[in-house]
Each structure stands twice: as structure tokens, then as C-alpha cells.
Amino acid sequence: xxxxxxxxxxxxxxxxxxxxxxxxxxxxxxxxxxxxxxxxxxxxxxxxxxxxxxxxxxxxxxxxxxxxxxxxxxxxxxxxxxxxxxxxxxxxxxxxxxxxxxxxxxxxxxxxxxxxxxxxxxxxxxxxxxxxxxxxxxxxxxxxxxxxxxxxxxxxxxxxxxxxxxxxxxxxxxxxxxxxxxxxxxxxxxxxxxxxxxxxxxxxxxxxxxxxxxxxxxxxxxxxxxxxxxxxxxxxxxxxxxxxxxxxxxxxxxxxxxxxxxxxxxxxxxxxxxxxxxxxxxxxxxx
Amino acid sequence: xxxxxxxxxxxxxxxxxxxxxxxxxxxxxxxxxxxxxxxxxxxxxxxxxxxxxxxxxxxxxxxxxxxxxxxxxxxxxxxxxxxxxxxxxxxxxxxxxxxxxxxxxxxxxxxxxxxxxxxxxxxxxxxxxxxxxxxxxxxxxxxxxxxxxxxxxxxxxxxxxxxxxxxxxxxxxxxxxxxxxxxxxxxxxxxxxxxx
Ligand code: SF4
Ligand code: SF4
Numbered sequence: 001x002x003x004x005x006x007x008x009x010x011x012x013x014x015x016x017x018x019x020x021x022x023x024x025x026x027x028x029x030x031x032x033x034x035x036x037x038x039x040x041x042x043x044x045x046x047x048x049x050x051x052x053x054x055x056x057x058x059x060x061x062x063x064x065x066x067x068x069x070x071x072x073x074x075x076x077x078x079x080x081x082x083x084x085x086x087x088x089x090x091x092x093x094x095x096x097x098x099x100x101x102x103x104x105x106x107x108x109x110x111x112x113x114x115x116x117x118x119x120x121x122x123x124x125x126x127x128x129x130x131x132x133x134x135x136x137x138x139x140x141x142x143x144x145x146x147x148x149x150x151x152x153x154x155x156x157x158x159x160x161x162x163x164x165x166x167x168x169x170x171x172x173x174x175x176x177x178x179x180x181x182x183x184x185x186x187x188x189x190x191x192x193x194x195x196x197x198x199x200x201x202x203x204x205x206x207x208x209x210x211x212x213x214x215x216x217x218x219x220x221x222x223x224x225x226x227x228x229x230x231x232x233x234x235x236x237x238x239x240x241x242x243x244x245x246x247x248x249x250x251x252x253x254x255x256x257x258x259x260x261x262x263x264x265x266x267x268x269x270x271x272x273x274x275x276x277x278x279x280x281x282x283x284x285x286x287x
Numbered sequence: 288x289x290x291x292x293x294x295x296x297x298x299x300x301x302x303x304x305x306x307x308x309x310x311x312x313x314x315x316x317x318x319x320x321x322x323x324x325x326x327x328x329x330x331x332x333x334x335x336x337x338x339x340x341x342x343x344x345x346x347x348x349x350x351x352x353x354x355x356x357x358x359x360x361x362x363x364x365x366x367x368x369x370x371x372x373x374x375x376x377x378x379x380x381x382x383x384x385x386x387x388x389x390x391x392x393x394x395x396x397x398x399x400x401x402x403x404x405x406x407x408x409x410x411x412x413x414x415x416x417x418x419x420x421x422x423x424x425x426x427x428x429x430x431x432x433x434x435x436x437x438x439x440x441x442x443x444x445x446x447x448x449x450x451x452x453x454x455x456x457x458x459x460x461x462x463x464x465x466x467x468x469x470x471x472x473x474x475x476x477x478x479x480x481x482x483x
Contacts, residue, residue: 237445
């Protein structure tokens with residue numbers, strides 16, 4: 001099995017724990033990743049704010065390379081993933097858009113590569129297959145699966161899971177032997193890139209998510225988006241100070257728990273140093 | 288003294304704005320019947336990040352209040368989480384309308400609603416046009432200088448977190464074979480959009 005891999009900027013910058021753990025899980029499952037050569041940034045929230053066409057053409061520039069290679073794409077960052085899914089959606093639903101995007105990227109694009117987020121990609125293996133690959137079951141670990149928004153909404157475009165109560169990440173955690181706790185803020189927004197514009201509002205939003213996971217009794221919050229990860233993980237001290245709370249909950253990528261359960265060593269996948277939150281308590285629990 | 292406003296008449300008289308929004312976004316804002324569900328689920332609004340609630344933005348578009356709508360903080364503060372879109376009983380893509388209004392404001396150079404947001408998008412675009420990918424360290428410095436005139440505003444993430452981040456953040460710009468790809472795409476888009 002061979003897939004085109006689009007890591008995106010965060011996975012090559014601050015969030016190498018996501019990059020490393022995705023690659024490790026794929027290796028455990030026998031998936032070969034072909035990193036799209038010379039890929040460019042997807043444009044993130046700024047690209048589409050500058051213009052509709054430019055917001056589509058920038059991610060299309062990398063997507064077309066996978067299409068030419070005849071490969072489906074794996075894009076772990078939920079934000080990058082959604083930008084790419086929009087490209088295919090608009091090519092197939094907006095008359096004239098295919099030609100406009102093709103002209104903008106100076107190559108013909110047809111929207112034929114399927115674009116997988118890492119959640120639906122791993123879920124597509126089937127939970128039995130995932131469970132079979134587990135060497136160190138995460139027995140007794142209470143996990144709050146945090147999906148964020150970009151992976152499930154808007155449902156017309158991102159239609160892989162239930163937009164209000166998604167479950168695929170919970171299923172994966174259960175396949176590892178962990179307990180997926182039931183909690184209501186699975187898709188509540190963390191504030192996303194607003195952190196660069198209005199810190200107060202963003203930490204208020206992130207605080208609601210952390211607080212709910214805490215109240216639900218989670219040992220760990222797992223994420224599937226670098227933006228969610230950064231907002232929850234990096235801002236915890238700031239949140240505690242501002243709201244006089246005492247949250248001390250580790251926030252890691254769900255792929256780190258998967259890679260670990262499948263036999264990877266924490267140091268190899270960044271599970272030791274790739275976070276600001278209290279991963280030591282997590283490691284103590286699972287080792 | 289009470290006064291009565293005939294909304295239907297108002298909408299008919301000022302439908303030009305709603306029509307242009309429809310042309311740009313494919314979304315028919317006139318379908319909105321002001322139930323308020325979009326605002327009730329909007330986390331940014333609930334946490335105080337907006338000056339005007341999302342349902343009121345829809346009403347402003349219906350009533351042709353273009354100048355007012357384009358000067359709200361809301362159109363920039365919307366993070367496009369699409370929770371509103373997923374829940375609207377009238378099947379209106381509110382997030383897409385927000386994006387469209389933001390683009391309209393940007394094209395007219397109206398940024399006073401939320402200047403920090405506009406500054407962020409411009410710096411972000413400069414970064415990827417120059418390097419092809421985001422150069423975070425450079426972006427953060429430029430951002431702090433432009434938003435608050437100093438490097439050290441808004442950084443109270445805690446000392447252990449700062450140390451961890453400083454350790455993880457790449458110091459040098461990303462390396463690519465062809466870092467000119469985004470610049471070309473952006474220029475081509477300008478040309479294509481200029482034709483219409
Ligand atoms: S949810 Fe839809 S119908 Fe209701 S106020 Fe918002 S846009 Fe209007
Ligand atoms: S897309 Fe924008 S308006 Fe809609 S819920 Fe999210 S932040 Fe609010």
C-alpha cells in the first residue's frame with residue numbers, strides 16, 4: 001500500500017511528534033508513505049481569507065503532484081486536510097472552477113485523488129486489524145478523544161464521521177485497549193488560529209474544552225490537529241493562571257498512543273519531549 | 288413613540304448586497320429566518336470574541352447594511368469552524384458567508400473591524416509567498432512587532448512551556464527546491480480574478 005504524504009508546515013516545524021508518530025503507525029501497519037516532493041503550505045486560514053480562488057489554488061499546487069503520481073493522499077493535519085478536501089469539492093461542484101484552479105497552478109488538476117485524514121485512514125483498516133497490531137494494550141487508560149472542528153464540519157464537505165458526535169477516534173482508542181470516555185465537547189472549537197489575533201478569547205475557548213475533559217475524568221486528551229494540540233497543550237499554564245484553575249492533564253496526538261501501543265519507544269515518536277503538558281504522568285500510567 | 292419597520296420592503300429595496308454575496312459565495316442569505324441557532328453554538332461569540340452575533344450578520348446582509356457589516360470584528364474573528372453551518376435549519380453556509388465578507392473587506396482595504404487579524408493574514412501570506420512554507424520563528428517576530436510594537440507582548444505561556452517551545456521551534460527558514468511556487472500561484476489568481 002502506497003500513499004502520498006502531505007505533512008504540512010506544523011508537522012515539519014513545532015509538531016514533529018505528530019509527524020513521527022504517524023510515520024511509526026504507518027510502518028507498524030505496513031503502509032508506505034511517499035512524501036509529496038517540494039510540497040507547499042496549504043495557505044491555512046489566511047489563504048482563503050484573501051480570496052476564494054487563491055484559497056483553493058495554493059493547496060491544489062501540492063495536491064496535483066499526488067494526482068499525477070496516481071496516489072491517494074494522507075494529510076494528518078486537520079486544517080490542511082480540509083483545505084485539500086475543499087479543492088476536490090469545488091472542482092466537482094462549482095462550474096468553471098477546475099479550469100480556474102488549473103490555470104492558477106499551471107497544471108491540469110482533475111480532483112481524482114482521494115484525500116484521507118489520519119483518523120478515517122486508520123479506521124479504514126478495521127478495528128480488528130488495529131487490535132491485532134497492539135503489543136502493549138493501554139488497559140485502564142481513560143482517554144478523551146478531541147476531534148475539533150475541521151475534521152467533522154461542514155458535513156457536506158467533511159463527511160467521514162458524525163458532525164456532532166463522531167466516534168472513529170474513540171473506536172481506535174478502544175482497539176488499543178484504552179477506555180474512550182463519553183464527553184460532550186468532542187467537536188467544540190479550541191479557538192484555532194485566533195490565538196495569533198486575540199489571546200483572551202482563544203484561551204477562554206480552549207479552557208472550556210480542557211475543563212470538560214477534566215470533569216469527565218480523562219487521564220489524557222488526544223487530538224488529531226496541530227492547531228488543537230498547540231492551543232490545549234501549550235496554553236495550559238496560562239489558562240491555570242488566568243482562571244485560577246489547576247488543570248494538569250496531558251494532551252498528545254492520538255497517533256502517539258497508537259504508535260506506543262504498537263511497540264514504538266516514546267523517545268522515537270516525541271512522546272517525551274514534544275509537548276508542554278504533563279506527559280510524564282501519562283508515561284507513568286502506561287508503562 | 289414606536290415605529291414599525293417593514294422588513295420585506297427593506298429587503299427588496301436593499302437586495303443588491305445580498306445578491307453580490309450570493310454571487311461570490313453561492314449562499315442565499317435571504318433564506319435566514321433569524322432563529323439564532325448559529326449564534327447559540329458559536330464558541331467565538333460565546334467567549335466574547337465577536338462584536339455582532341452571527342445571526343445579526345445574516346440580517347445585516349439581508350438589509351443591505353454593507354458598510355456596517357464589513358466593519359464588524361465578527362467577520363475577521365470567525366475561525367470557520369462551521370458549527371453554525373452544520374446546524375442551520377435553513378441550510379445556510381454561514382461560515383462561507385463570513386469568509387466571503389472577509390474577502391470583500393480585505394479587497395476594499397477595510398480592516399478596522401479587527402486590525403490584528405488582518406495584520407496576521409498579511410504576514411502569514413508574506414511568509415509563504417517568500418519561503419513556500421511557513422517560517423514560524425520569523426512570522427512570530429513580525430507579528431509581535433506589528434500587532435503590539437514589541438516582541439514581548441502576550442507571551443505569558445509559562446516559563447517551562449517557553450523553554451520547550453524555544454527548543455522545538457526551528458530557527459532557520461524552511462528549505463525547498465523551488466520556494467517560488469506560492470508566489471506564482473498568488474499572482475496567477477490575481478490575474479484570473481481580474482478578468483471577471
Ligand atoms: S441558524 Fe440559519 S436560519 Fe437560524 S439565524 Fe442562523 S443563519 Fe439564520
Ligand atoms: S464558523 Fe464562524 S460564525 Fe460559525 S460557529 Fe464557527 S466561528 Fe462562529
